[in-house]
Amino acid sequence: MSKLKVVAVSGGLSKPSKSAALASAIVEQIARIVPVETTYIEVASLLADLPAVSSASHAPSEVIKAIQAIETADALVVSTPVYRASYTGLFKHLFDLVHYEALIDKPILLAATGGSERHALVLEHQLRPLFSFFQALTLPVGVFANDRDFENYQIVNENLKDRISLAAAGAARYFTKHDSYAL
Known part of the structure; x- marks a missing residue:
């Protein structure tokens, strides 16, 4: 049984x-x-190098490793904080460096965090269109969390834990329906 590269x-x-x-x-x-x-992959770990990169072919090794991991994954889980009703600029910049055909039909589970529920639509209005450009398969159930769902960077809200379980179960059903990941 092969492992799914997430x-x-x-x-x-x-x-x-x-x-x-x-x-x-x-x-x-x-x-x-x-x-x-x-x-x-954490954009925070790439802060020293990522902003100056204008082309994936001229990127520092850590950025190249991140791009290659994204492009060769079986599936992605993407999560971003919401700033001014959208994902972070450096999150977008990282995906600007990903080859435009690398994510075709790749399953992607969308997630975001924000200061209040007012930002929850970022999944539908920002993240889905971004990955639609790549022709990726965004999974139907995404996960949004707000600041009150965490204590010391640990999830404490039981409703959020239930939403994560629902999204993960949906992702697992998708993976197991496709022969290469059948259990």
Whole structure:
């Protein structure tokens, strides 16, 4: 049985990050259902190099490794904090460096964190269109969390934990319906 190569990308600009914690919680829940091999990419870890990169072919090695991990993953879990009703600029910049055909039909579970529920539509109005450009398959159930759902970067809200379980179960059903990941 092969493991699903999942890459969790967090667009947070600080460490620790609620967006990274959310992505990690989602991947952990998926891993309870299907075998996964996970790579974590945090934009915060690329802050020294990413802003100056104008082309993937001229990127520093850490940025190239992140791009290659994204492009070769079987599936992505993407999570970003919401700033001014959208994802972070450096999260977008990272995906600007991904080859435009690398994500075709790749399943992507969308997640975001924000200061209030007012930002919850970022999943539908910002993230889905971004990954639609790539012709990726955005999974139907996304996860939004607000600041009150965390204590010390740990998820404490039971409703959010239930939403993560629902999204992970849906992702696992998708993966197991496709022969290469059948259990």
